[in-house]
Amino acid sequence: MNDKYILLVEDDPNDELLTLHALQENRIRNNVVVTRDGAAALDYLFSTGPNEGKPLPDLPQFVLLDLKLPKIDGIEVLQALRKHSRTRLLPVIIFTSSKQEKDMINGYRLGANSYVRKPVDFTEFAKAVKELNLYWMVLNEKAPGQA
Amino acid sequence: MASEDPFTTPDFRLLFESSPALYLVLDPDHTIIAVTDAYAQATMTRRDGILGRNLFEVFPDNPVDPHATGTRNLRESLDRAVTGRGSDTMAVQKYDIRKPEPEGGGFEERYWSPVNTAIFGKDGNLAFIIHRVEDVTEFVRIKRQGTEQGQILEELRARAGRMELEVFQRAQEIQEANRNLVAANADLARSQEAAEAATRKAESAAQEFEAFSYSVSHDLRAPLRTIDGFSMLLMEKFAPALEPAARDYLVKVRAGTGRMAALIDDLLELARVSHSPLALDSVDLSRMAGDISSRLGESHPERRAVFRIEPGVEAKGDPRFLRVLLENLLGNSFKFTSRKPEAIIEFGQVREERKPVYFVKDNGVGFDSRFVDKLFGTFQRLHTEAEFEGTGIGLATARRIVHRHGGCIRAESELGNGAVFRFTLENE
Numbered sequence: 001m002n003d004k005y006i007l008l009v010e011d012d013p014n015d016e017l018l019t020l021h022a023l024q025e026n027r028i029r030n031n032v033v034v035t036r037d038g039a040a041a042l043d044y045l046f047s048t049g050p051n052e053g054k055p056l057p058d059l060p061q062f063v064l065l066d067l068k069l070p071k072i073d074g075i076e077v078l079q080a081l082r083k084h085s086r087t088r089l090l091p092v093i094i095f096t097s098s099k100q101e102k103d104m105i106n107g108y109r110l111g112a113n114s115y116v117r118k119p120v121d122f123t124e125f126a127k128a129v130k131e132l133n134l135y136w137m138v139l140n141e142k143a144p145g146q147a
Numbered sequence: 148m149a150s151e152d153p154f155t156t157p158d159f160r161l162l163f164e165s166s167p168a169l170y171l172v173l174d175p176d177h178t179i180i181a182v183t184d185a186y187a188q189a190t191m192t193r194r195d196g197i198l199g200r201n202l203f204e205v206f207p208d209n210p211v212d213p214h215a216t217g218t219r220n221l222r223e224s225l226d227r228a229v230t231g232r233g234s235d236t237m238a239v240q241k242y243d244i245r246k247p248e249p250e251g252g253g254f255e256e257r258y259w260s261p262v263n264t265a266i267f268g269k270d271g272n273l274a275f276i277i278h279r280v281e282d283v284t285e286f287v288r289i290k291r292q293g294t295e296q297g298q299i300l301e302e303l304r305a306r307a308g309r310m311e312l313e314v315f316q317r318a319q320e321i322q323e324a325n326r327n328l329v330a331a332n333a334d335l336a337r338s339q340e341a342a343e344a345a346t347r348k349a350e351s352a353a354q355e356f357e358a359f360s361y362s363v364s365h366d367l368r369a370p371l372r373t374i375d376g377f378s379m380l381l382m383e384k385f386a387p388a389l390e391p392a393a394r395d396y397l398v399k400v401r402a403g404t405g406r407m408a409a410l411i412d413d414l415l416e417l418a419r420v421s422h423s424p425l426a427l428d429s430v431d432l433s434r435m436a437g438d439i440s441s442r443l444g445e446s447h448p449e450r451r452a453v454f455r456i457e458p459g460v461e462a463k464g465d466p467r468f469l470r471v472l473l474e475n476l477l478g479n480s481f482k483f484t485s486r487k488p489e490a491i492i493e494f495g496q497v498r499e500e501r502k503p504v505y506f507v508k509d510n511g512v513g514f515d516s517r518f519v520d521k522l523f524g525t526f527q528r529l530h531t532e533a534e535f536e537g538t539g540i541g542l543a544t545a546r547r548i549v550h551r552h553g554g555c556i557r558a559e560s561e562l563g564n565g566a567v568f569r570f571t572l573e574n575e
Contacts (some may be wrong), residue, residue, distance in 0.1 A: 021380060044289040068365045097368040099412075100361055101467075120371045120408035121401070122379035 001128060005031035007060035009041040009077065010095075011069050018122065019064070022129035033060065038072025041065075042080055045087060062091040062113075062136040067103055069094055082111045089143040092135055164194075171278040177202040177225065180275070189282050190244050191255070202278070209243035217242035221261065227265040229273055239283055264288045296536040333536040356422045360415050367411050375404040406538075413540035416471060418527070420548050425465045432469065432505065433460045436494040439474050443481045451488065452481065457495030460505065462572050464552050469572075472548040475541040476507040476568050482535055483511035483566065508567040513560035522558055545570075 006023075015028050016034055017069045023032065035041040041063070043049035045057050048081045063081070067074035074094060081087040093114040094107045116132060163170070163181060169189050172181035179197050187194050190206070197205045203222070208215035217240050226400045228235040240261060243254035261280040268274035313521065387395075433456055440454035454477075460470065477492065484490030493508040514522065516531045521527040523546040526537040542558075545568075549556040551571035560566035 012369055012373075014376070015369065018372065018376040018380075021376075097365045097372070098361065100357075100364055101359075102357070118368070118372060120368055120375055121405055122372070122376040125372065125376065 003031075004061045005033055005058075006133070006137070007044070007063045008032050008034045009038065009063060009065045009069065009074065010034065011036050012111065015118070017064070018125060022126035025126055025130075037070040038074065038077040040071075041077055044082070045104075046084070052113065056086075059087065059090055060124065061142070062093055062132075062140075064093050064095045064132070065112075067094060067096040067098060067107075069096065071075060075103075075110065078110045078112060079086065091142075093132055093136065095132070114119055148296055161475050167400050169280045169282065171202070171280075171517065172304060173202055173225075173276040173278060175229075175273045175276070177276070179205065186280070189280075191247055191250070200535060206242065206244065211254065212243060214240075215241070215243070217366050221263075224261065224263045225276055225278075228265040228276060232264055232265060232267065234264040236333055237263070239287065255453065256284070257282065258284045290311035293307040353422060353424075356418065359420060363411060364415055368408060371404045371408050371411075372386070378404075406536075410540070413454075413538045413544065417540050417544045420468055420544055420551065423468075425468065427550060428466055430462050430464055430466045431460075432462050432473065432496075433494070435456050435466075435470055436460075436473050436477060439470070440492070441478050443477060447481075450485065452484065452492060455491065455493040455495075457493075460494070460496045460503075462505070464572050468548045468551065472570075473507075473547050479541060479568075480507055480509035480511060480566070482510050482537065483512075483513070485532075485535075487511060502571060502573075504569050504571055506569045510565040513562050513564050513566045514558075514562055515562050519558055519560075523556070 008016065008019060010019065012065060015027075016036075020032060033044065035044050039049065043051050044057065045059070048055045065074045065077060069077070074096065078092055078094075079108045081092060082091055092111070094103075094112045095116050095118060096103065097118050099117050104115050112131070114136075116128055119128060160181075163172075164183055166183045167185055169186040170181075170183045171179055174180050178199060178201055180199075182192075182194050182197060184194075186192075193203065203218055206218070206221075208218045217400040220237060220240055221242070224235045224237045228299070232271045237260070238518055240259045242257055243260050244257050246253055246255050257323050259280045260283045261278060264279070265273055266275040266277060319345065378400045382394060382397050384407055386394075407482045418440060436456045437456075440456065444450075444454070473494075477494065480492045481490065483494065487510060491510045494506070496503045496505045498504070512530075522529060525540055525543040528537060529541075530537070546556050549572070554571035555573075556568060556570040558568050
C-alpha cells in the first residue's frame with residue numbers, strides 16, 4: 001500500500017483543509033490519512049470497529065494529533081498508542097490550539113514526541129507544518145522494527 | 148574554837164557563798180552585802196567588785212535597749228516585798244548584764260526569773276532583802292525558738308494553705324483552660340472545616356477556571372485561524388483577481404485576527420497569574436533575564452540592543468510567574484527602544500531599607516509621567532497601536548504577579564528619556 005504517509009487526527013474541517021494546503025504549498029506531496037476523531041484514529045490503526053476484518057495498515061511516518069477531539073480525545077489516543085507494542089514507538093506530534101501547561105505536561109508525560117501549538121497566523125501555521133513534515137518525514141529515522 | 152567546828156557552828160558565810168543558787172543579799176538601801184559565787188558567775192561579776200555597792204549601780208538598764216524595764220520592775224518588786232512583808236515573785240525579766248571589758252564589754256541579753264524576799268529583824272524593822280534569781284535565758288531562748296519554730300510552722304501552714312489555694316486556683320485555671328482548649332479545638336475543627344470548604348471552593352473555582360481557559364484557548368483561536376488561513380489563501384490563490392484595495396482589506400483582516408489572538412493569549416495569562424496558586428522557589432533572576440534577552444535579540448536580529456544584566460540576582464517566588472513578569476518588563480523595554488539606534492536595557496537590583504528592589508531600565512521613548520496611574524491598568528495604553536503594537540495587558544499582568552508576591556511595582560519616566568520599572572517581592 002502507500003509507502004510513507006501522515007496520519008492526521010483532526011476534527012475541525014477548516015484546520016484539516018489548512019493543514020493539507022500547507023503540506024501542498026510546500027510541494028511535498030505526501031499521502032495524508034485523515035481521521036476526524038480519536039476513536040476513528042484508533043479504529044484505523046488497529047483495524048477495529050468499522051475496520052474490523054481489514055488487514056492491519058502499515059504504520060504512518062508520524063501522527064499529527066489534535067487534543068480536543070470528539071469521542072476519544074487526543075490524550076486518550078496517545079495513551080492507547082503507547083500501550084500497544086505495535087504503536088509504542090510511533091512518533092506522535094501533538095498539534096493543537098492549546099498552550100495550556102496541563103496539556104503540555106500530560107502530552108510529554110504520556111510519551112508525545114513533540115508538542116506544537118497551531119499558530120493563528122497562517123504564514124506561521126504553514127511554516128510549522130512544513131518543518132514538522134520535513135523533520136519527521138524526511139530527517140527522522142524510525143525506530144528499528146517499526147513498519 | 149567553836150567556830151571551827153563544822154558540826155556545832157557551821158561557817159554560814161561560806162555555805163551561803165557556795166550555794167548553787169543565785170542569791171544577793173541587800174540592805175534596806177539596796178546595797179549589796181552578800182552574794183553567792185553562782186550569782187557572781189551568772190552575772191559575770193566579781194564579789195569584791197560589787198559588795199558594798201548599790202544594786203542599781205551595779206546592774207543598770209541596758210542603755211541600747213529602749214524597751215528595758217528591768218530596773219523599774221525590780222525596784223517595784225523590792226518595794227512590794229517590803230510592803231507585803233514577804234516575797235514577791237517577778238515575771239520573767241529581760242535584764243541584760245554588762246559584760247566585762249576583757250570579754251568585749253557591752254551588754255549580754257539575759258532573762259531572769261527573780262524572787263525578792265524581805266527579811267525583818269526582831270525589832271520588826273527591815274533588815275535585809277534576799278534577791279534570788281534564776282537565769283532563764285536558755286529557757287526563754289528555747290521557748291522563743293519554739294515560738295519562732297511555731298511561727299515558722301504557722302508560716303509554713305499558711306504557705307501550704309496559700310499553695311493549696313493556689314493549687315486549687317491552678318486546677319480551676321487548668322480546668323478552664325481545658326474547657327477553652329476543647330472550645331478552641333471545636334473552633335479549630337470548625338475553621339478547618341471552613342478552610343477545607345474554602346479550599347474545595349477554591350479548587351472547584353480553579354477547575355472551573357481551568358476548564359474556562361482551556362475552552363478559550365482552544366475554541367476562540369480555531370475560528371481566528373480559519374479567518375486568517377483563508378484570508379491568506381485568498382490572497383495567494385486569487386491574487387490576480389484581487390484589486391489592490393481588496394488585498395489591503397485582507398491584510399487588515401489578518402492584522403485583526405493576529406491582534407485578537409494576542410489579546411486572547413494575554414488575557415489568559417493575566418487570568419492565570421491571578422488564579423493559579425503560587426509555588427515558591429528560589430529563582431535566579433539574572434539567568435532568567437539572560438534567557439529572555441537572548442530570545443528577544445534573536446526575534447529581531449536586525450536590531451542593535453545591549454542587555455546589561457547584573458549577575459547573581461536571586462529572588463524567592465514562583466518561577467513561572469517571575470518569568471512572565473520579566474518577559475513583560477524586558478519585552479516592554481525592547482519594544483519601546485525599537486527606534487533607538489542602540490537600545491540599552493538593564494536589569495539589576497538595589498537595596499532600599501535593606502530590602503532588594505529589582506529594576507528594568509531602558510533608554511527608549513519612555514512615557515508621559517502624568518499618566519503613570521494608567522500604565523498598569525488592563526487595556527490601558529499610553530501609545531497608539533500605530534506607534535507601538537501591544538494589547539495593554541502586559542503591565543497589568545506584571546503588576547498582578549508582583550502583588551501576588553506581596554510586592555509593589557512602580558514606573559518612572561520622562562517622555563523621550565527612557566523608563567525604569569522597579570519592583571519588590573515582599574515575601575522574601
